[in-house]
Amino acid sequence: MDIIIAVPSATLNGGLNDQMDARFGRCHSFTIVTLKNKEIIEVKVTPNPAYEELGGAGVLASQAVHNSGATEVIVGSLGPNAINSLNSLKIKAYHVSSNNLSVKEAIDLYLDGKLEILESANVVKHHGGM
Numbered sequence: 001m002d003i004i005i006a007v008p009s010a011t012l013n014g015g016l017n018d019q020m021d022a023r024f025g026r027c028h029s030f031t032i033v034t035l036k037n038k039e040i041i042e043v044k045v046t047p048n049p050a051y052e053e054l055g056g057a058g059v060l061a062s063q064a065v066h067n068s069g070a071t072e073v074i075v076g077s078l079g080p081n082a083i084n085s086l087n088s089l090k091i092k093a094y095h096v097s098s099n100n101l102s103v104k105e106a107i108d109l110y111l112d113g114k115l116e117i118l119e120s121a122n123v124v125k126h127h128g129g130m
Helices: 057-067 080-088 103-111
Strands: 003-009 029-036 039-047 072-075 092-095
Touching (some): 029 057, 072 103, 080 092
Parallel strands (some): 003 072, 072 092
């Protein structure tokens, strides 16, 4: 069974070598990684429509992840609206604590079973700003 994971990416180009963005709702793009038998079989990049939104970025970003087909995300920071939205869409959130990882390094931590499922927000609700 294929697993599709979205990773917030720091640039519009995204990709495995891009730096992971700790900000879920305000990242530039999502790198969408499809895994089969613990092997990467496809990598796509989708822009984050919430990047410059004044409010509701977490909810809008969650919808973009859902629309990409991803059923899991790897995140650094996740606010209450984003985690609630992801939960309602049945998307599992995995937490990575380092801010200096490439998308590929985050995927490797996932594959090694070193990431914990994030059950609730790990940052407070905030509005706007980048």
